[in-house]
Amino acid sequence: MKIATWNVNSIKARLPRVLEWLDEFKPDVALLQEIKCVDEAFPALEIGDAGYNVETSGQKTYNGVAILSKHPLEDVVRGLPGNTDDDQSRYIEATINGLRVASLYLPNGNPLGTDKFDYKLKWMGHLRDHARNMLQDDLDFALGGDWNIAPEDQDLYDPGAFLDDAISQSESRALWREINYLGLTESFRALHPDLPEAWSYFDYQRGAWEKKHGIRIDHILLSPRVADRLTEAGIDRDERGRKQPSDHVPVWCVLED
DNA sequence: ATGGTTGTTGGACAA
Numbered sequence: 588m589k590i591a592t593w594n595v596n597s598i599k600a601r602l603p604r605v606l607e608w609l610d611e612f613k614p615d616v617a618l619l620q621e622i623k624c625v626d627e628a629f630p631a632l633e634i635g636d637a638g639y640n641v642e643t644s645g646q647k648t649y650n651g652v653a654i655l656s657k658h659p660l661e662d663v664v665r666g667l668p669g670n671t672d673d674d675q676s677r678y679i680e681a682t683i684n685g686l687r688v689a690s691l692y693l694p695n696g697n698p699l700g701t702d703k704f705d706y707k708l709k710w711m712g713h714l715r716d717h718a719r720n721m722l723q724d725d726l727d728f729a730l731g732g733d734w735n736i737a738p739e740d741q742d743l744y745d746p747g748a749f750l751d752d753a754i755s756q757s758e759s760r761a762l763w764r765e766i767n768y769l770g771l772t773e774s775f776r777a778l779h780p781d782l783p784e785a786w787s788y789f790d791y792q793r794g795a796w797e798k799k800h801g802i803r804i805d806h807i808l809l810s811p812r813v814a815d816r817l818t819e820a821g822i823d824r825d826e827r828g829r830k831q832p833s834d835h836v837p838v839w840c841v842l843e844d
Numbered sequence: 845a846t847g848g849t850t851g852t853t854g855g856a857c858a859a
Contacts, residue, residue: 596859597851621859623852648852649859695859735859790859791849834850834859 588842592618592690592731592805594788594835598653599623601833602630608826609637614839615657616683618690618731622651629653646676652690652732656683667691668720670713677710680728686813687721691732696753704753707735711762718769722810730771731807733835736763738773741783742803754804772814774807774840779820788835789827796827805838816842 591614595601598619609617617639622629626645634641639655644665654660660681667678680689691714696707714730721728737755740746749755767773779785786801795801801824809817819841826836 600851621851649857697859791851792859793848795849831850 588616588684588686588844589614589839590616590618590688590729590731590807590842591837591839592620592733592807593837594620594692594733594805594833596621596833596835597623598629598651600831602633604826604829604832606633606637607829608823608837609634609639609655612823612837612839614655614837616688617655618688619653619655620651620677620690620692620733621649622653623648624651642679642681644676644679650676650692652677652679652692654679654681654683654688654690656681656688658683667710667713668717670710673710685727687726687728689728689730689732691730691734693733693735695735696756696759699751699753699756704756707753708758708762711759711766715762715766715769718766718771718808722769726810727813728810729807729813731838733804734763734806735804736760736806737802737804738763738776738806741781742785744784744786744800744802749802754802767808770811771808772811772817774809774814774817774820775803775822775838777814777817777820785822786824786836787822787838791834805835807838807840809840809842813842816844818843
């Protein structure tokens with residue numbers, strides 16, 4: 588089972604890239620973020636013709652997440668459980684072949700010192716609590732998405748340029764570790780612990796792609812029994828060099844059946 | 845150097 592996550596930065600603007608990618612890469616499950624449209628506006632016909640079932644938690648202009656799957660989606664939940672007063676569409680989960688799969692768009696949190704950073708930390712606290720609950724319920728699950736966290740300095744092209752960025756603050760990283768230390772496995776680093784320049788995001792500005800100025804903020808975390816099935820993981824960097832690309836590229840892993 | 849670019853939208857905001 589091949590699972591991929593991709594912040595597409597508008598499904599409307601990115602539909603040609605997404606259809607092309609589905610046809611070439613053929614993920615069993617694709618977790619999308621920043622679809623930037625309401626549920627009714629999602630191009631479900633085109634995605635359906637490509638062979639995928641779809642569930643969305645959409646929102647106009649900002650945010651919005653989706654799960655695409657070749658297999659049926661069951662027991663869909665929209666919104667991060669326990670985070671009841673969130674008015675931003677950043678979380679959806681469903682069961683696919685017995686696996687609970689989530690597509691999440693964790694708040695960016697910039698700039699520091701504003702309610703945006705507080706919102707990020709609170710959102711991460713709810714995510715930690717939800718992951719803990721699923722482990723206590725003995726569920727098999729995968730949490731994939733745009734985490735907006737660079738876990739370590741090796742995940743930034745220039746750590747010094749991110750000293751005031753919410754993606755690498757000590758509070759953000761502490762919560763990231765709390766979630767991982769519940770017993771989860773971050774699929775990419777589990778298989779490629781020291782691989783340098785494994786970037787999943789290149790800013791549109793300042794020629795970041797051409798200069799290879801990237802960061803790694805998109806991740807797929809696995810619960811223990813699921814991690815035992817992990818055989819491959821990767822990042823599709825070349826997607827950033829295509830026509831009208833997203834600023835993020837797909838991040839993926841393979842689980843043996 | 846408080847810049848630069850993309851997307852939604854139709855000016856400003858988010859990233």
